[in-house]
Amino acid sequence: MLDELKKFHDSHPNEIELKYPDHYDTKWVLDESEWPCFHLSALDNQPWKEMHKEAEALLDKFHSHREHSYGNGWKSLTLHGLNEDTQSLDGYGDREETLKKLDWTWVADHCPVTRKFLVETWPAEYLNRVRFMLLEPGGYILPHQDRPDEEKRLSVCNISLNNPEGCRFVFKNHGVVPFKDEGSAFLMDISNPHSVWNQSDTPRIHMIIHSELGRKVRDFFYIVRKSFYTNKERKINEGLE
Numbered sequence: 554m555l556d557e558l559k560k561f562h563d564s565h566p567n568e569i570e571l572k573y574p575d576h577y578d579t580k581w582v583l584d585e586s587e588w589p590c591f592h593l594s595a596l597d598n599q600p601w602k603e604m605h606k607e608a609e610a611l612l613d614k615f616h617s618h619r620e621h622s623y624g625n626g627w628k629s630l631t632l633h634g635l636n637e638d639t640q641s642l643d644g645y646g647d648r649e650e651t652l653k654k655l656d657w658t659w660v661a662d663h664c665p666v667t668r669k670f671l672v673e674t675w676p677a678e679y680l681n682r683v684r685f686m687l688l689e690p691g692g693y694i695l696p697h698q699d700r701p702d703e704e705k706r707l708s709v710c711n712i713s714l715n716n717p718e719g720c721r722f723v724f725k726n727h728g729v730v731p732f733k734d735e736g737s738a739f740l741m742d743i744s745n746p747h748s749v750w751n752q753s754d755t756p757r758i759h760m761i762i763h764s765e766l767g768r769k770v771r772d773f774f775y776i777v778r779k780s781f782y783t784n785k786e787r788k789i790n791e792g793l794e
């Protein structure tokens with residue numbers, strides 16, 4: 554198992570570099586670009602460090618996640634869902650009925666800054682499952698894909714509340730996601746095989762948001778558009794384009 558992990562990570566040593574087209578097109582970015590991830594740089598100045606502190610204070614409350622399949626040292630704590638240990642929403646019977654039962658858990662009461670971000674800033678009308686995801690020092694998530702190949706699109710949001718040096722999230726055939734230790738939000742295409750390995754001595758805490766845009770579709774598109782131009786300009790300034 555560790556051989557497979559090492560081989561996967563060794564064969565993708567570099568950060569992902571995206572080629573930005575001259576003109577912006579929302580549908581192209583989200584559905585057609587085949588980008589494995591997209592930095593929502595318009596959200597770079599959110600209070601990620603305060604949110605990290607809120608999650609870190611609850612480290613002993615996390616529940617093991619997929620410990621007997623492909624995770625090791627991987628744990629989660631649900632802020633919005635059915636309870637503090639909510640699994641994939643498709644595993645509770647009728648999905649529509651399950652969606653109606655979703656609500657804030659006690660975890661959100663302990664994390665006011667995080668909850669405020671999710672209510673006031675995150676551009677979605679409905680939250681589905683929102684979780685803190687912990688990867689302990691030495692922990693790993695073996696290569697897997699969460700969607701079939703034909704469902705290629707940017708969807709779920711993965712936010713690094715920290716990302717210690719030595720902890721790497723790798724997408725097959727693409728490379729390392731450039732998560733920032735100071736906090737960063739990325740849309741992800743999890744139809745690409747991926748794996749994470751925390752080769753540091755610090756717990757890594759991310760937050761995964763599943764949500765539905767509903768009436769906030771314009772707010773979401775605005776953030777994607779602004780991020781596109783910011784990312785492109787940064788690449789030009791760094792001499793990469």
Ligand SMILES: [Fe+2]
Pocket residue numbers: 697698699743747
């Ligand atoms: Fe995954």
